[in-house]
Amino acid sequence: MQYTAPIERRLVFQPSQQIMPLMHRKENIFSPLRISPSTQQHFSPSQHQFSKGNEYNQQKRQNTNDPEKEKEIKILIQHNQKMKDQINQQAIDYENLKHSYDKMYQDQLRLINELEQISKVSEQQLKxxxxxxxxxxxxxxxxxxxxxSQNKNQDETQLLRQQLQFKDQEIFKFKAILEEKNLENQEIRNTLNTINQKVQFMTQQKDQQYQIIDKFNKELQDEITHKTQQIHATSQSLSQSQQQVTQLKFEVDSLKVKLQSQQQLMPLQQLQQRYLMLCMENDRLHSIIQKEYELKKQMEQQQIKYEQETEQLKNELKQISEEFSRLQQGLVYEQKNMYLIENLKNQLNYYIDENARLNVIIRQQSRI
Known part of the structure; x- marks a missing residue:
């Protein structure tokens, strides 16, 4: 969701429609072309005698302006230092972004409040x-x-031209300060690009982890399928063994009946041997059934264990997905805030420069 300022605040960000600097006007009121040739004929020759006095007054005015200019330069330096401190603090906060995202949200709220206060100050400065x-x-x-109404001489015109040149020099100084701020902003952009690269690297690591988890899930599913097939085969063999046991029991019962019917006909020793053979066969089948039952029980326990591990891996995968989505949302919110900070910072720098330049022009015009 992109930030949009209110209507009264959006008017603040359109200085080109409100302010017409005096230096950028097409018509220069201090140009000597305003003095017509007919007016220049009425200049007194004795006017040149006062040129030395005018030069002395000009030097005196320039000497009185130096302390004020130094104060203004100090104020600008202090302001620039404060801006640099704020930018350095923001860079430190962004460098610690990958370690503490929860603290980042609180810092962002604090920055938004500061930006609102700065915008209020900018509105007051615009007024x-x-x-x-x-x-x-x-x-x-x-x-x-x-x-x-007055016919000024050429010395006063030359003085105004010198003042205009001085204003141009101050404008160049402010441009140099603005370039320094642009370099600082470029450093901040480079820092943000580094953070974005680190986030992309973390995203690639998460993708690789997802691939490993998917591969493990596939192998686990294949193994579960194989074990399930073995369990089905074991169950079938158990059912067959149970059928064999049932059949053997039926045979034993029938043999017992035959023994009872033929007990008097067969010798006792043969009956005992037959009975021992049947008991041994019964014990053998019972041991086979017991082993198959234990194997089936182990397979069921192993299947339960695999299901628990699969469920745990699914939960971990879900947590990783939630963490990754939260990181992506935090990154998008941070990029929006950086765009808003950059926009407000540029507007504030422009108004500060324009205000300083207008203050200089007002002081010089009031002295004139």
């Missing part, structure tokens, strides 16, 4: 930027009226 933009527009109208 301040809008107010400052209105102030800049008023200053621009005042400057335009002053340009039309």
């Amino acid at each position: 301040e930027i809008k107010i400052k933009q209105e102030v800049i527009k008023d200053l621009q109208h005042q400057l335009e009226s002053q340009c039309h």
Whole structure:
């Protein structure tokens, strides 16, 4: 599920439609072309006598600006250091992702709360930027009226050009800072790619385990089938043996009847020998039946054991599947959060740079 900001928050992420920087306007109000040739004819020759005084005032203004610029640079450095600390902390959290997924969810909730606070701060900064933009527009109208009402000399025009060059240099500095932040973001992306590769490796290991378990299940099923066939064969042989025993008992009974009928005709010694032979045969058949019964009992116990092992393997396979699905869900949720963090971070960097640049322009225009 992709994160979508509310309408009032989405308006914050469209600075190109709200802010028109003064440096990017096609029409430059400080251009010397605004001074017409007819107006330049009225310049007094004595104006050049005041150029040295203007240069002195310009140096004085630049000297007074240095402490403020140093403070702003220190503030920017502190802010960048805080951002670097936050990014390093996030990288450490992501490096420990594979060891503690439960802690990851709590960290993600904390990050989401921090991002909501950052978005609120960004909205407040946007409101301040809008107010400052209105102030800049008023200053621009005042400057335009002053340009039309007053005839400025060439020294003042040169001073404005130098100020514009100074602004361009500051813009280049901010671009360099932005490139450093992009490099830091690239390091974070590389770390995330490493984590994704590790997760893929774990996924491959799980697939191999699944293949081994399937192979073992197949071998176990084949063995169970073979043992079942042996049990069926043993059962058939037992039934045949029982039939033979029943038949022998019937023969013994018939022989007993014959013995009783022929007892007086046959000698006693022959009857005893016949009886001993029948007893020995009966004992032999009984031992065979006992062995087959014990073998059948062992086969049944072994089959029960195989069924228990199969059930245990199925439970382990189910647990592995649940763990794997939970890991996949955590990875998808983490990727969504990283996309949201990257988006908000880029927007915040843009508003911070734009706010700093507008503050510099406002201070310089207020001094002019």
